[in-house]
Amino acid sequence: MNKNGFTSFSEIADTLNNRSIIFFGAGSVAIKTKKKLNNYKLAFIFDNNPNYWNAKSMNLKVLNPSKLKSKEYNKRKYLIIICTTSFRSVSDQLIKLGLKSNTDFVISPIMNDLRIIDKIEKLEKKMLFTSGLPAEKSKNFGGGIYELILNKNKWGYKKVLSGTCYGVIKNKNNYIAVDDKLGLIKMNKNYEIIDSSDFEIGTRAHGIAYSEAYEEYYVVASLLDQILIFNKKFKLIDRISLSDKYKYTLEPHHHCNDICIVNNSIYVSMFSYSGNFKNDIFDGVVLEIDIKSRKILRPVISDLWMPHNISFFEGSLTVLDSLRGSLRNNNAQEIGIFPGFTRGLDFDGSLYFIGQSRNRNFSKTFGTSKNISIDTSIIIFDPETKVSKSIFLPSNLSEIHSVLLI
Numbered sequence: 001m002n003k004n005g006f007t008s009f010s011e012i013a014d015t016l017n018n019r020s021i022i023f024f025g026a027g028s029v030a031i032k033t034k035k036k037l038n039n040y041k042l043a044f045i046f047d048n049n050p051n052y053w054n055a056k057s058m059n060l061k062v063l064n065p066s067k068l069k070s071k072e073y074n075k076r077k078y079l080i081i082i083c084t085t086s087f088r089s090v091s092d093q094l095i096k097l098g099l100k101s102n103t104d105f106v107i108s109p110i111m112n113d114l115r116i117i118d119k120i121e122k123l124e125k126k127m128l129f130t131s132g133l134p135a136e137k138s139k140n141f142g143g144g145i146y147e148l149i150l151n152k153n154k155w156g157y158k159k160v161l162s163g164t165c166y167g168v169i170k171n172k173n174n175y176i177a178v179d180d181k182l183g184l185i186k187m188n189k190n191y192e193i194i195d196s197s198d199f200e201i202g203t204r205a206h207g208i209a210y211s212e213a214y215e216e217y218y219v220v221a222s223l224l225d226q227i228l229i230f231n232k233k234f235k236l237i238d239r240i241s242l243s244d245k246y247k248y249t250l251e252p253h254h255h256c257n258d259i260c261i262v263n264n265s266i267y268v269s270m271f272s273y274s275g276n277f278k279n280d281i282f283d284g285v286v287l288e289i290d291i292k293s294r295k296i297l298r299p300v301i302s303d304l305w306m307p308h309n310i311s312f313f314e315g316s317l318t319v320l321d322s323l324r325g326s327l328r329n330n331n332a333q334e335i336g337i338f339p340g341f342t343r344g345l346d347f348d349g350s351l352y353f354i355g356q357s358r359n360r361n362f363s364k365t366f367g368t369s370k371n372i373s374i375d376t377s378i379i380i381f382d383p384e385t386k387v388s389k390s391i392f393l394p395s396n397l398s399e400i401h402s403v404l405l406i
Contacts, residue, residue: 006115007106009036012081019077022046024065024094024105025084026057033083033108034058043078048090068097080105087111088118116387120351120380125150129344129355129378130165130177130402137162141397145177145191148378148391155391160191166401167208167219167258175404178205178219184234197234206401207258207268207309214291220259220268225252225275227259227268227289240294242268242287245275253278258309262317264291269307269319273299286310286319301332309345309402320345320354327352327381335383340373344403354379355400356390376400 020043023030030045045062047053052062067073080099082090087107094105126149136142138159145161145168164180174194175187184205186195199205204223211218216237217230225246229238245253253275259268266289271277273285284304288297301307306323318329320342327336327345336352344355356377376398377390393400 006109006112007102008109008112012037012079012106012109013040016040016079019079022078022080023060024080024082024090025086026052026062027084029085029108029110030083031058032110033081036109046080047084048086048093065093068094068099075099075104078104081108082106083108083110085111085114087114116382116385120382120387120389122152123150123351123380124152125348125353126406127346127353127378128160128168128175128402128404128406129400130168131397131399132164132166132180132401133397133399135162135164135181141394145175147191150391157393161187161193166206168402168404169208169210170404170406171210175406176208176210176217178208180204184208184217184219184230186234195234197230197236199228203228206256209259209261209266211261211291213264218259218261218266220256222256223252225254225256227256227266238294240266240289240296242270242296243275255306257307260310260312260317261291262312265289265297266291267300267310267312267317269304269310271306273302282306282323284321286317301328304328306341308343311345311347313347314349318345318347325356327354327383329383336381336386336388338373338379338381338388339371340375340377342379344378344400346403346405348405350382352379352381352383353403353405354381355403357400358395358398378403 020041022043023045026045026047045060046065047062053064055062099105130145131143133143143164144159145165146157147160148157168177177185183196183198185193188194202223203221205219206222207220209218215232219228221228225242227240231237242254255271255277256268268287271284273283282305284307285299286301288300304321307319308322309320311318316329322342325338325342326334329335340356342354343357346353358374376393379388379390381388
């Protein structure tokens, strides 16, 4: 039984213990609920609308909820089933009267479709997101790192670092981020830079990951087709080349971007495994690399179109197939699809938080997508019900690269 009072009809049957049922709400939800509970004893109905009092609905008497305050009411004899879309206010009303959710009252299973809506609308979260746009003096747009606070249906954001930022992770009590000019940076909880290390010119550092076992940072250098490896003191100690193509041309060919570490493996997302994205061949993959030997092993997820944000959630590699607007998980299956360019990803164990950037390559999806969004937003997505809610950001904040729940 859900802690917020949502339940199933079988759970109601299991927890009745010879109690009679009271409906709170005399409308259509009560009628539908009664049809499911015809074999159980229904006592009467409460409703906050005085127009219903002392009338009958479904041959049951409708009473003023003030009866709950009288000594005649014995909560041990009854289970109240809330049958109104105003279930939040009714739940609060019953709790103030000393009744307990899931013990003395539940919400009708008829309204389980509203369960995830209620969950998302009551959500309180704090997160960071990054933007790789050019730095601007404005506090509301331009590249950098932003803090976003969601408080139920209200939200606000502010820039905490101006720059051209791509990846950001949390390591203990600090935030580690990459920036085109500032380099590899460490910020405290107040977003003050307490350590940094420059990148060589022409790096375009993108994704970042940290290995607890090896105490090393791994940074994807998109313009070098390399993974740069730093020790915990931010000193560059090694690098892994993804192919020899850069060596011969001094140009990137794979468009590698994001990275995660799982045990002794590095996983990196890239636009082209063959190194031909500039020739319009987007054979995108997630590539596995052995940490110890630094050897490239194999693609573990293929057939991706401009992928980003490879991550590891609940024992499963998870990636955004960005141009298709797709979220892949559970053996790389498509578990969600969105109308924009998806980039930026985190998971709280129940809901995904997905960045959506303005789609600058939408002409490539003509014929494959029926809805191409140019909005910038943070999408909150429930993979079980497929319900989502978007937090829309201004159009001049057109790019999101990373999302980090904090």
